[in-house]
Amino acid sequence: MRLCVTGGAGYIGSVVAQTLVDEGHDVTIVDNLSTGHEAAIPKGCRFVKGDIRDERTVIKALSQGIEAVLHFAALSVVADSVERPLDYFDNNAGGTLRILQAMKQCDIDRIIFSSSAAVYGDPDRLPIEETAPCCPTSPYGHSKLFVERMLRSCQAWGLRFASLRYFNAGGSTGVHGEHHDPESHLIPIVLDVALGKRKQFSIFGGDYDTEDGTCVRDYIHVHDLAVAHVLAIDAVSKGFSGILNLGSDKAFTVLEVVKTVQRVTGREVAHHIGPRRPGDPQALLASSKLAQRTLGWVKTCSSLEEIVRSAYKWRLEHPRGYSR
Ligand code: NAD
Ligand code: UDP
Numbered sequence: 001m002r003l004c005v006t007g008g009a010g011y012i013g014s015v016v017a018q019t020l021v022d023e024g025h026d027v028t029i030v031d032n033l034s035t036g037h038e039a040a041i042p043k044g045c046r047f048v049k050g051d052i053r054d055e056r057t058v059i060k061a062l063s064q065g066i067e068a069v070l071h072f073a074a075l076s077v078v079a080d081s082v083e084r085p086l087d088y089f090d091n092n093a094g095g096t097l098r099i100l101q102a103m104k105q106c107d108i109d110r111i112i113f114s115s116s117a118a119v120y121g122d123p124d125r126l127p128i129e130e131t132a133p134c135c136p137t138s139p140y141g142h143s144k145l146f147v148e149r150m151l152r153s154c155q156a157w158g159l160r161f162a163s164l165r166y167f168n169a170g171g172s173t174g175v176h177g178e179h180h181d182p183e184s185h186l187i188p189i190v191l192d193v194a195l196g197k198r199k200q201f202s203i204f205g206g207d208y209d210t211e212d213g214t215c216v217r218d219y220i221h222v223h224d225l226a227v228a229h230v231l232a233i234d235a236v237s238k239g240f241s242g243i244l245n246l247g248s249d250k251a252f253t254v255l256e257v258v259k260t261v262q263r264v265t266g267r268e269v270a271h272h273i274g275p276r277r278p279g280d281p282q283a284l285l286a287s288s289k290l291a292q293r294t295l296g297w298v299k300t301c302s303s304l305e306e307i308v309r310s311a312y313k314w315r316l317e318h319p320r321g322y323s324r
Contacts, residue, residue, distance in 0.1 A: 001233070002026045002065050006052050006099065007072030008045065009036030012114065012169055012222055015176045016070060018042040019226040030061040031073065035180060037322035042175075052095040058102040068110035068233055071099060074143075077184045078118060078279040081140035092143035093150070100154055109158050110236045111151065112229055115165040115243070117218070117284045119145040126251070127287035130165070130243050138279030148243065160241045162232040167218035167247035167286045169225055171307040176222075177314030179321030187219070187308060190258055191315050194265040202274035203254050208282045214254035214273075216283035218247040221302040221310070231295035244294060247286025248302035257304065264308045 003020055007013040008029030013036070020027050021044045028046040041047055046064075050057030052073050062069070074092045075081065081088040096113075103111065118141035119134045136142045151161040170187045172178065178188050192198045206213040228246050252260075258269050291297050301310070315321075 001067045002028075003068055003070060003233070004028045004030065004061050004066045005070045005072065006030050007036065007074065007114075009033055009038060009040050010072055011178045011180070012166070012225060013070075013072035014040040014042060015173055015222045016072070016226045016229045017045055018173070018176060019230060021045060023230060028061055028064060028066065030057060037179060039322040039324070040176060053091070053098050055098060055102065058098055059106070062102050062106045062108060066106065066108055068112070068236070069099060069103060069108060070112045070229060070233075071096065072114045074114065076116070076140060078138045078140050079184070079277050081138050081143070082278040085139035088139045088143045089146075092140075093146045096147045096150060100150060100159070103159070104157060109160055110233070111159065111161045112232050112236065113147060113151060113161060113163045115148055115163045116141065116144045117165055117167045117245070117247070117286065118281075119148065119165060120281070120284065122281045123284070126283060126285040127249060128245065128285060129287045130245055130290055137281050140279070155241060160236045160239065162236050162240060163243045164228060164232060165243060165245045166225060167220050167245070167284060169222050170219045171221040171223065171301065171310040172314035173223055173310070177318060177321070178311065186254065186257055187261070187311050188315070190261045190269055191265070191312055193269045193271070194261050194267040195315065200270035200272060203271055204274060204280060205276035206273035210253055210283055212253050212255045215280055216251045216253050216285065218249065218251055218285045219302070219304055219307050220246055220248045221299070221307050224299040224302050228291060228295060228297050231297055235295055240294065244291040245286045245288045246291055247288050248299060249286055249288055250304070251283065251285040252304055260304050260308050264305065264312055
């Protein structure tokens with residue numbers, strides 16, 4: 001198929017784009033490189049450098065017989081969104097509006113959207129099913145929920161969509177890995193401490209109502225996410241529209257992540273308990289049974305050990321990430 005991947009120079013988008021190229025799809029990437037890297041763009045992809053909020057850029061990316069869009073481009077740091085909410089609504093909701101307008105104009109009726117567990121906020125019950133109430137605790141979560149509502153509304157003109165609510169993506173493939181500057185995500189930060197690139201790190205809150213007082217998350221390997229996207233394109237092409245959780249269905253506290261990194265690397269990780277981070281929900285744990293049933297999705301590498309091991313290997317092999 002001819003596919004457009006927005007945000008394909010970013011962490012998850014580049015892994016998915018590589019998987020699509022490997023499966024024989026024709027891939028066009030549109031990215032403004034605000035948080036992504038040109039070096040992450042897989043060989044064989046056409047690259048349109050530009051912003052998804054710019055109509056000319058988007059039309060250029062979509063006007064080559066594109067059949068479906070995989071939409072990753074977004075700002076995605078919870079605490080940052082608390083500091084500058086309007087940028088998040090502008091980029092994430094405004095950018096998606098531009099994409100949907102251009103899709104309608106170009107007669108493209110299929111989209112796979114990168115949503116987030118952040119739409120749930122602080123859930124009443126774990127694990128979280130797709131039917132759980134959505135009460136985001138951050139502007140980032142609100143921006144994702146707003147887009148989901150746009151997608152539903154656009155079914156009126158024939159849009160079909162899969163909104164994939166990822167839990168915490170982690171890990172790397174041999175070629176692609178996680179490189180954000182500055183980095184805000186837990187696993188790469190803890191690995192940097194283990195590797196001596198940072199002296200220590202702060203655990204955001206030790207007084208949550210969890211097993212050891214630190215926040216709980218569900219970590220899913222980026223390769224397993226990529227496989228779900230390939231299946232989702234097929235499902236949407238056969239008529240599916242809806243929302244699916246993508247997680248490992250296993251919960252880990254921040255301290256358990258630290259212990260896993262220490263075990264995998266054989267190195268100590270200096271840390272201290274600091275204040276809570278604004279916008280952070282206490283605990284997120286997926287039920288991804290619906291995705292497994294609907295897509296036939298089988299996870300093969302989402303144990304926390306495997307996620308950390310692959311991320312560690314990538315950081316050893318790419319000490320400067322994608323920077324030259
Ligand atoms: P990332 O920052 O690595 O990638 C985002 C990419 O989008 C970057 O290459 C960036 O340059 C590009 N981009 C951003 N705004 C743009 C714009 N206006 N125009 C063009 N390009 C733009 O982030 P990621 O971790 O790969 O996340 C990808 C998607 O998955 C995002 O939508 C994010 O909200 C969602 N998500 C990520 C996680 C996670 O754990 N990483 C969890 C849930 C959801
Ligand atoms: N976290 C932390 N210290 C850090 C970075 C993250 O304690 O330096 C915690 C954060 O509070 C959350 C978990 O690790 O509970 C995962 O955070 P991350 O930013 O990786 O992803 P998020 O859950 O915000 O999408």
